[in-house]
Amino acid sequence: xAHSPLVLPQEVAHHLRVxxxxxxxxxxxxxxxxxxxxxxxxxxxKTLSASAPIYVDLAAPTEVNRERKGRITLIQGLATxxxxxxxxxxxVELGVHRVIPVTAQRSVLRLDARRxxxxxxxxxxxxxxxxxxxxRNVLMQIDSVCTLELALASRLKETxxxxxxxxxxxxxxxMIECLDSAKKPIQAINIAIGPEGGxxxxxxxxxLQNPDTQTLSLGNRILRTETAGLAAVSMLGAxxxx
Numbered sequence: 007x008a009h010s011p012l013v014l015p016q017e018v019a020h021h022l023r024v025x026x027x028x029x030x031x032x033x034x035x036x037x038x039x040x041x042x043x044x045x046x047x048x049x050x051x052k053t054l055s056a057s058a059p060i061y062v063d064l065a066a067p068t069e070v071n072r073e074r075k076g077r078i079t080l081i082q083g084l085a086t087x088x089x090x091x092x093x094x095x096x097x098v099e100l101g102v103h104r105v106i107p108v109t110a111q112r113s114v115l116r117l118d119a120r121r122x123x124x125x126x127x128x129x130x131x132x133x134x135x136x137x138x139x140x141x142r143n144v145l146m147q148i149d150s151v152c153t154l155e156l157a158l159a160s161r162l163k164e165t166x167x168x169x170x171x172x173x174x175x176x177x178x179x180x181m182i183e184c185l186d187s188a189k190k191p192i193q194a195i196n197i198a199i200g201p202e203g204g205x206x207x208x209x210x211x212x213x214l215q216n217p218d219t220q221t222l223s224l225g226n227r228i229l230r231t232e233t234a235g236l237a238a239v240s241m242l243g244a245x246x247x248x
Contacts, residue, residue: 112203177223
């Protein structure tokens with residue numbers, strides 16, 4: 007059963023023009039909350055001006071689950087802009103539930119409130135675009151940039167996960183040992199990745215005030231900040247079957 011005709015947002019309409027879809031062509035829309043809609047184009051795009059609205063008919067929503075079995079939160083020390091963009095895009099593809107960007111002591115990138123808000127909006131657009139590309143129909147959460155103290159004091163409480171692993175070149179345990187020692191069943195994990203210069207000794211001490219924190223080794227080589235989190239997420243998914 008079709009719903010009332012829907013006017014597509016301009017960015018979606020632009021994609022249809024690029025794809026050169028024709029009247030009657032069917033494609034899929036999603037609402038970012040796990041629902042997909044089989045959609046039929048009801049107008050001939052090439053006859054419309056670039057600013058003209060495009061109407062489509064929506065079928066009833068279908069629930070399609072492409073999320074991981076458990077929730078992974080990535081606490082990412084703020085890195086230079088292109089590296090953060092890369093991490094966020096790939097985190098979407100790898101099924102990360104939430105990213106918390108943290109201003110660390112060794113972060114090269116520094117943002118005032120206005121620039122931080124612009125970055126947050128920019129990252130949200132990256133999340134939407136990456137979701138469209140990879141077929142993920144639930145939008146990954148992205149927090150506003152915050153301090154490590156705020157992330158640990160309040161925001162992590164919202165994840166309902168006690169496990170907090172801090173990646174460090176001198177990490178005490180490889181991931182498989184951290185998993186073996188964790189209380190089962192494991193439903194959610196927080197992984198903290200430092201910026202280009204890594205976490206400072208003061209930040210590590212702050213992490214370790216939480217009794218459930220473990221320092222995590224990702225191998226014998228030092229990984230770049232834009233590599234470490236994605237490697238950890240991939241390893242975790244493989245070990246747990248997530």
